[in-house]
Amino acid sequence: MEQRAMNVLLVYAHPEPRSLNGSFKDFAIRRLEATGNTVQVSDLYAMQWKAMLDANDSGTRHSAARFDPSLDLRRALESGTLRADIAGEQEKLRWADAVILQFPLWWFSMPAILKGWVDRVYTDGFGFGVGEHSDTHWGDRYGEGVLAGKRAMLVVTIGGWAPHYGPRGINGPIDDILFPIQHGVLFYPGFEVLPPHVIYRANRIDKAGFAQACAALGERLDALWTTAPLAFRKQNAGDYLIPELTLRPELAPGRSGFEVHVEREPRCSGREPAEQDVVSLAK
Amino acid sequence: MEQRAMNVLLVYAHPEPRSLNGSFKDFAIRRLEATGNTVQVSDLYAMQWKAMLDANDSGTRHSAARFDPSLDLRRALESGTLRADIAGEQEKLRWADAVILQFPLWWFSMPAILKGWVDRVYTDGFGFGVGEHSDTHWGDRYGEGVLAGKRAMLVVTIGGWAPHYGPRGINGPIDDILFPIQHGVLFYPGFEVLPPHVIYRANRIDKAGFAQACAALGERLDALWTTAPLAFRKQNAGDYLIPELTLRPELAPGRSGFEVHVEREPRCSGREPAEQDVVSLAK
Numbered sequence: 401m402e403q404r405a406m407n408v409l410l411v412y413a414h415p416e417p418r419s420l421n422g423s424f425k426d427f428a429i430r431r432l433e434a435t436g437n438t439v440q441v442s443d444l445y446a447m448q449w450k451a452m453l454d455a456n457d458s459g460t461r462h463s464a465a466r467f468d469p470s471l472d473l474r475r476a477l478e479s480g481t482l483r484a485d486i487a488g489e490q491e492k493l494r495w496a497d498a499v500i501l502q503f504p505l506w507w508f509s510m511p512a513i514l515k516g517w518v519d520r521v522y523t524d525g526f527g528f529g530v531g532e533h534s535d536t537h538w539g540d541r542y543g544e545g546v547l548a549g550k551r552a553m554l555v556v557t558i559g560g561w562a563p564h565y566g567p568r569g570i571n572g573p574i575d576d577i578l579f580p581i582q583h584g585v586l587f588y589p590g591f592e593v594l595p596p597h598v599i600y601r602a603n604r605i606d607k608a609g610f611a612q613a614c615a616a617l618g619e620r621l622d623a624l625w626t627t628a629p630l631a632f633r634k635q636n637a638g639d640y641l642i643p644e645l646t647l648r649p650e651l652a653p654g655r656s657g658f659e660v661h662v663e664r665e666p667r668c669s670g671r672e673p674a675e676q677d678v679v680s681l682a683k
Numbered sequence: 684m685e686q687r688a689m690n691v692l693l694v695y696a697h698p699e700p701r702s703l704n705g706s707f708k709d710f711a712i713r714r715l716e717a718t719g720n721t722v723q724v725s726d727l728y729a730m731q732w733k734a735m736l737d738a739n740d741s742g743t744r745h746s747a748a749r750f751d752p753s754l755d756l757r758r759a760l761e762s763g764t765l766r767a768d769i770a771g772e773q774e775k776l777r778w779a780d781a782v783i784l785q786f787p788l789w790w791f792s793m794p795a796i797l798k799g800w801v802d803r804v805y806t807d808g809f810g811f812g813v814g815e816h817s818d819t820h821w822g823d824r825y826g827e828g829v830l831a832g833k834r835a836m837l838v839v840t841i842g843g844w845a846p847h848y849g850p851r852g853i854n855g856p857i858d859d860i861l862f863p864i865q866h867g868v869l870f871y872p873g874f875e876v877l878p879p880h881v882i883y884r885a886n887r888i889d890k891a892g893f894a895q896a897c898a899a900l901g902e903r904l905d906a907l908w909t910t911a912p913l914a915f916r917k918q919n920a921g922d923y924l925i926p927e928l929t930l931r932p933e934l935a936p937g938r939s940g941f942e943v944h945v946e947r948e949p950r951c952s953g954r955e956p957a958e959q960d961v962v963s964l965a966k
Contacts, residue, residue: 403737415735415736415737415738415750415752416749416750416751416752418749419749419750444738445735451734451735451796451799452698452728452732452795452796453794453796454698454728455698455699455794460778466699466701466702467699467702468699469698470842470886489887498834505734506802507798507801507802507863507867507868508783508864508868509792509798509807509863510798511735511736511798511802512735512736512795512799512801512802513735513795513799515792515793515794515798516734516795516796517796518790519790519794536958539720544735545746559753561927561928563927563928563929564929566929567939568930568935568938568943569927569928569929570825570864570918570923570928570930570931570944571867571928571931572862572866572867572940572941572944573939573940573941574863576859576940576941577863579859579862580790580791580855580863581791581853584790584791584854584855585790586790586858600730603753604939605963615932635853640853643844644844644846644847645844645846645847645851645852645853645854646785646846646847646851647851647853648848656850656851656856657855657856657941657942658855658859658940659856659940660851663855664954668845
């Protein structure tokens with residue numbers, strides 16, 4: 401099979417290099433490079449990434465002025481005065497063909513340091529606030545944007561059991577827990593989002609289990625370019641009323657919630673969702 | 684009407700004191716105190732709260748040892764060697780009758796600095812890992828735990844429009860977006876969770892709008908002790924199979940997703956959900 405070489409950015413958030421997450425990270429780098437890809441790693445703890453977005457992120461504003469997180473960072477982006485750490489991550493994102501976010505699920509979301517990477521790197525004019533904003537076009541987002549044409553995937557370790565994250569599990573279904581990240585953080589600025597790779601009971605993995613887990617992760621990494629993305633609906637492809645931005649009544653009629661933003665039925669135009677998507681998103 | 688005086692902890696996360704959020708925070712403190720409550724504020728940006736959980740959070744471990752976020756912080760808690768900032772927040776939580784988390788919604792979740800407050804303050808043995816863990820009792824959580832008997836409420840500002848966060852809005856329903864916080868962060872260690880107070884189009888509020896918004900927030904604060912909490916199902920009240928922790932098949936039969944963890948029908952025993960809950964959680 402033809403193997404396309406890609407630029408891959410791995411954004412990784414765990415405080416202990418000798419952890420299971422650290423081992424998966426090392427494995428992923430080796431596997432991606434062995435299959436011809438070029439890899440950059442943003443190891444946020446090793447970089448001592450500044451997690452909090454604040455007035456220091458914009459270099460040129462007057463220190464006495466009222467800080468507007470959106471406007472001030474937009475101006476800094478446009479004038480080339482963003483802090484170097486933010487500008488560097490934006491440059492890596494522009495370079496990448498695929499981005500992997502790897503993290504342990506802490507309190508049903510990303511560790512704070514990774515959330516701070518999103519808060520700070522996704523500035524107005526880069527992560528949002530892109531394209532025309534009017535009553536007929538609500539920006540280039542949800543399938544369009546600066547990161548369109550790139551792929552993204554989550555690699556997530558979880559201490560609990562898979563049934564606890566199943567359709568009727570007490571924590572809620574994992575696809576719904578990850579929706580604010582997969583749809584709200586990745587699809588929003590344009591990424592095509594691959595189904596997540598989730599490793600359950602991560603704190604109980606022995607040596608044999610680790611070998612198995614690496615094999616499974618390796619298969620996902622090998623298929624980074626060929627896996628069908630989740631079939632999130634694009635904002636500007638006709639499925640939504642604008643400016644309400646509600647799903648047209650004739651689509652998924654009578655239904656609501658996260659699931660309606662995933663196409664399930666074949667469309668007259670466009671591709672049919674792959675079986676894999678449907679299984680992954682079944683509720 | 685009888686007014687019960689409470690201890691209220693306001694945890695607040697916005698980088699600019701002169702922001703709308705800062706004004707709401709000041710208003711909330713005045714209103715809560717004017718109605719007889721004692722208020723403590725954790726103004727995370729003003730405190731320069733350390734957002735990232737790391738090995739420095741546990742005072743006694745050997746610096747060369749492998750850092751285990753869960754185990755090392757549990758030991759630090761038990762031996763009284765937690766970092767002072769974490770111990771101080773845990774003390775405030777023990778003191779409080781009600782906790783309010785106030786923040787702008789950034790990327791469909793909390794700002795990183797607040798996520799880091801959760802990551803670090805909710806140590807093993809405090810926020811989780813409480814009570815018997817066996818095949819018949821999966822810990823004191825989801826309705827039980829260290830913070831049981833206390834109330835919690837989110838106050839959230841959002842730049843977008845309410846319909847964008849409605850049942851079929853493109854961002855997903857606000858109750859589902861907030862579920863990982865309300866159910867996973869607040870209900871998990873025992874809080875009774877009040878319906879959230881959400882302020883939409885927060886970046887377009889003028890003087891008249893601000894007065895209206897303060898009036899609405901004031902009503903919610905006045906009703907902090909009397910508002911019916913969201914009817915999340917308790918883990919150990921018989922609704923879940925253990926250890927799978929899936930909802931019993933006869934409850935909400937054939938349904939799945941976040942919504943099944945909210946009681947909707949009157950039960951033979953226990954209270955009937957208030958009308959307010961049903962409206963707030965309608966999908």
